[in-house]
Amino acid sequence: MNISITTPTKRHALSFFLFSLLSLIFFHPNSFAQSFSALPPDITVAQDSTGDFSNITAALASLENTDSDRIIIFIRDGVYTEQILINRPNVTLRGESRKGTRIEYDIPRRHPEQEPAALGRGVVNIFADGIILENLTIENTYPFRRHTFALFGRGTLTLTQNCDFIAEGNDTVALWARGGGLYYHANCHFQGNIDYLCPRGWAYVTNSTFYEVDTRAALWHDGGKDPRKKLVIKDSFFDGAKNYALGRYPRDSQFYLISCRFSANTQDILDTNAPDKPTDDFRWGRRAFFHDCHREGGDAPWHANNLQEAAGAPAPKEITAAWTFDGRWDPERTDAPTVTEVRIAAPDRVVEVVFSEPVTVRGNPVLKTKKGQQLRWTEVNGTNTLTFALLNPNDIPASLTVEGGTIFASLPTTHPRLADLQLKPVTKKANRKKR
Template sequence: MASQYSSSLHASTMFMALIILCMISFFCLPYDTLAIDAQTVIDSPLLTKKIGTNRTIKVDINGNGEFKSVQAAIDSIPEGNSNWVIVHIRKGIYREKVHIPKSKPYIFLRGNGRGRTAIVWSESSEDNVASATFKGEAHNFIAFGISFKNDAPTGIAYTSQNQSVAVFAAADKMAFYHCAFYSTHNTLFDYKGRHYYDSCYIQGSIDFIFGRGRSLFRSCEIFVIDDKRVSIHGSITAHNRESEKEDSGFVFLKGRVYGIGGVYLGRAKGAYSTVLFAKTYLSKTIVAAGWTNWSYAGGTENLFHAEYKCHGPGSDLNGRASWSKQLTDKEAASFISVEYIDGPKWLPVWL
């Protein structure tokens, strides 16, 4: 009996040792190897490695860094910066407005996680840009692990105190990884340029992702807040594309949409408004029509409001807007990769 027990214990020990060795082998794989696995989470060390810089400015609200303020750290970076600079924002709630001007590209804002590092302000305005908590106007920008929030109280609909933007993204080649965007109305002003959002959380009620950017939202969570102020349903997107010559559009790939109340996937903001939801989970918060042109006076013949292989109760096509499209594999192909935003030419990493 003792011999059998000893053999069993030895076998169990060997089995556990094998598991530990396998785990060590996996976690010691180079980042480049992990990056090609579709299940891999893009993390801060991987991004730091890819941009290839050792220059870091530490921001700590408790005084254990070079600055206590994010904006003070940004101000310390020289005009015309041409090399990547990491601004490491340690955990805490930084209650301030932050602006990265056009003259300061190649900045990487690295937080400690969107549940630990937050930039928060409270302002409503008739001017979307003026209300923004964070304004990014410099090309080649990265943010990781940060929550951006405008916590202004919900204003009266259709008044000057109704816009409360969390982020104004107004430059080319901007990437946000594992970030969160919070507001009620007009949360993310994706104004212009090529942008990439990976594994982000975006919350709002009406037009809360809007602008004329050419942007890919990959594996993002979109949470809808019910807006009780108005009788119309809210809309997740309001993409503004005025002409066929413009090269812009919002693409949502492999994420999920859920929340409270009814909402449209998007509304027309221009004659060529372009939005695609692809391989996305759509909860019952999506109303049957899916899309609306309620505030757009023009025709619908040039609108590109489309879906591709979505799933969930909100993907039911009964009652969909007549102009909306269901794409074929061939039609969707050019939209559902980082090639859509020329990603291989400028993104440090993608999945």
């Protein structure tokens, strides 16, 4: 079993050793099995100049921010002392190894005038949708307990897997899309001080480990203005300093903890901020739901099973990523994008192959016709439609293949989803008006 945990300081060394040992006991090895993307990278970053770029910032700067196809950036092992801004959608940062690929930065610096301008609050800053981070470590190396964001974001549809997020201060992972975003974390490690995992909106975490470096509250959730917002954590292990609080209520929140394990140091979610009467920030009262959670040294009443009190009284098996996101995103889906329609636009005789969702093209798609013609792709990438030109009169498309590549779903999921290229019967669009 591969549980990757970064020891924060010598002061925590013994606690962390016990934490790692307990994690190995509580979790079955198969629960951490990961299948990382088999898709080849588009860009390689290597500090020894054997890749396309020697730093991550330069690789990201080479991208066209208006494009929407998925770009995979492979980062070879090394310590990258950079503050990163991702403002182009559908980018994957994939490390060579979880321990070996490290993105580090000291924020806030002791000399604020030296900080890079307008990059964001964190070491890695996400200002676009559909970002994937996998197989790497992000650490804010600022040594004091202030707000020390490792991962900060305003985008939605953010997916992380097999990552460590490390800080000594507050708000280690703060994904704060305006109005609330959708965030998925699998096989990750979270470490920090108060509110070190603090999503706004909808978040799902599975097969992960948590460590609170102080006696403050580990979890925070902004569930305001929409009662469906929730933070769901399944099959995960929590530890920290003696008598630390599992979470707190600064505003409306909704916590689901399913089949989790707590060390003996773990205490209940704090309600110290909650008012006696409803307010704009506290409309729905305490919403902390547990099922099959256990605490080292003996269970406590505060984590007793109470799913029947949640809205809709969901059964444990219903609580999945898709359920968490209210059906708007399923990052664990495995179905293939399919062709839903093939259209011929007259008089230009342009052929449009429409897929069930946005797709990314790698290689050279070739549309072959019934009479043997091979139509050229127009290179419009990242949408749900591939366009080919020009079809001869009295001919129809017959098959779609890809030379030297593949077509796959652009949306972030835990596994790549290659497209099914089987064509549908042809339909004709209305004639375009001549100018």
